[in-house]
Amino acid sequence: MARRENPEINAGSMADIAFLLLIFFLVTTTMDVDSGISKKLAEKPPADYDPPKIKEKNLFQISINRNNELFVDGDVMELKDLKAAATKFIDNGGGIGNPVNGVPGKACDYCAGDKSETSSDHPNKAIISIESDRATEYGTYVTVQNELLGAYSDLRNKLCQKKYGMSFSELEKSYIDSGRKDESLKSKIVDIKSSYPQIITDLDPTGTK
Amino acid sequence: MSKFKKKKKGQPAISTASLPDIVFMLLFFFMVITVMRKNDLKIDAPRLPSATEVKKLEHKSLVSTIYVGKAKDKGKYGSSYNRIQLNDKIATPDDVPAFILNEREKVSDAEIPFMTTSIKADKESNVGTLTDIRLKLRDVNALKLSLSTQKGSSISK
Numbered sequence: 001m002a003r004r005e006n007p008e009i010n011a012g013s014m015a016d017i018a019f020l021l022l023i024f025f026l027v028t029t030t031m032d033v034d035s036g037i038s039k040k041l042a043e044k045p046p047a048d049y050d051p052p053k054i055k056e057k058n059l060f061q062i063s064i065n066r067n068n069e070l071f072v073d074g075d076v077m078e079l080k081d082l083k084a085a086a087t088k089f090i091d092n093g094g095g096i097g098n099p100v101n102g103v104p105g106k107a108c109d110y111c112a113g114d115k116s117e118t119s120s121d122h123p124n125k126a127i128i129s130i131e132s133d134r135a136t137e138y139g140t141y142v143t144v145q146n147e148l149l150g151a152y153s154d155l156r157n158k159l160c161q162k163k164y165g166m167s168f169s170e171l172e173k174s175y176i177d178s179g180r181k182d183e184s185l186k187s188k189i190v191d192i193k194s195s196y197p198q199i200i201t202d203l204d205p206t207g208t209k
Numbered sequence: 210m211s212k213f214k215k216k217k218k219g220q221p222a223i224s225t226a227s228l229p230d231i232v233f234m235l236l237f238f239f240m241v242i243t244v245m246r247k248n249d250l251k252i253d254a255p256r257l258p259s260a261t262e263v264k265k266l267e268h269k270s271l272v273s274t275i276y277v278g279k280a281k282d283k284g285k286y287g288s289s290y291n292r293i294q295l296n297d298k299i300a301t302p303d304d305v306p307a308f309i310l311n312e313r314e315k316v317s318d319a320e321i322p323f324m325t326t327s328i329k330a331d332k333e334s335n336v337g338t339l340t341d342i343r344l345k346l347r348d349v350n351a352l353k354l355s356l357s358t359q360k361g362s363s364i365s366k
Contacts, residue, residue, distance in 0.1 A: 011229070014229045015225070015228045015229040015232055018229055018232040018233050018236055019232055021236050021240075022232055022235055022236040022239065025236065025239035025240055025243050026239055028243055029239055029242060029243045034265070034266040034269075034272070034327060034355075034357060035263040035264060035265045035266060035357070035358065035360070036260075036263055036264070036266065036327060036328075036355040036356050036357040036358050037260055037262065037263060037264070037355065037356045037358060038264045038325075038353070038354070038355045038356075039354045039355070039356065040352055040353060040354070041343060041346060041347050041351075041352040041353075041354055042347070042352075043347070043350070043352065044347050044348065044350075064336075132336045133336070133337075134335060134336060134337030134340070135335055135336075135337065136335065136336040137332065137333055137334075137335065137336075138258065138277075138330050138331070138332055138333070138334045138335065138336055138338075138339060139258040139332030139333065141336045141339070142258040142260055142332070142356055142358060143258065143260070145260075145356070146260035146261060146262050146358075149262035150261060150262050153262055202340075202343070204340065
């Protein structure tokens with residue numbers, strides 16, 4: 001008997017099948033990485049918690065009403081002016097700061113503000129509080145947060161440029177590129193961060209539920 | 210003249226034998242980078258607010274997402290922008306602690322402090338809803354929060 005040869009399987013349609021799968025994955029893939037404004041919530045205060053007394057000049061009060069209008073320290077303000085006002089407030093440096101690690105507080109020697117008596121004493125004493133109505137639009141709220149973070153990052157970049165010759169975002173990036181291992185970069189980041197700590201508090205909203 | 214005659218011969222067909230290989234290579238690339246959405250959206254895809262000072266969310270497995278927006282099923286849930294979706298259900302802020310505790314069971318104990326809650330809320334939703342969620346998150350000590358945004362500036366200067 002003649003042995004029959006196995007006929008070769010035709011692989012011509014393999015490309016079609018692969019294309020079909022390829023197009024499916026092409027369509028379902030989303031390339032974007034999730035990104036957002038990160039916030040760290042405060043821990044729940046104990047029941048008998050007595051809030052510390054804060055001088056009014058160290059407080060930057062922002063309130064947003066239900067028509068998405070902004071009031072800063074009692075005056076109406078437009079969103080586009082918020083960043084400049086916040087920067088001015090944080091960078092004022094008109095007095096003595098909080099003690100850090102047991103070292104008594106001293107005047108802010110890196111602040112470029114006008115050292116006004118009626119504005120904040122020191123960046124580590126400057127507190128920004130946001131109060132918003134329950135009916136405020138989330139978009140406006142996020143924009144306000146974004147402007148405040150922008151003010152902080154501008155100040156940090158400026159100080160970092162002066163001290164270490166590169167901007168803070170470059171510094172952070174090179175720290176991450178080093179695999180988060182470079183201790184000298186880390187200490188620089190900690191130094192800049194503690195020079196301008198982000199102190200933003202959210203008050204409980206006003207308005208009826 | 211023979212020189213010119215040679216040229217008239219048709220060029221040989223390009224071999225397509227390696228086409229499947231190329232296509233497979235692309236296919237594997239896309240298969241590897243694809244992340245399938247875990248659950249169906251019961252709300253209209255939120256139109257995220259835009260911001261510039263954003264941080265990327267790393268470690269996808271440590272992120273639990275809460276959606277806020279307008280429900281697709283308007284007959285049942287109305288057309289307000291304040292519906293909260295947890296997993297694949299429309300829920301209330303009271304369900305948030307259970308959701309977070311459930312998410313915590315999926316990761317090891319050492320990683321729990323690094324868990325982040327990402328809130329994807331529509332820009333027309335209300336701050337009140339966000340506050341309700343925030344208070345509930347604070348109750349269960351889920352303190353890392355990320356307000357999901359898209360890149361871009363929302364202020365016209």
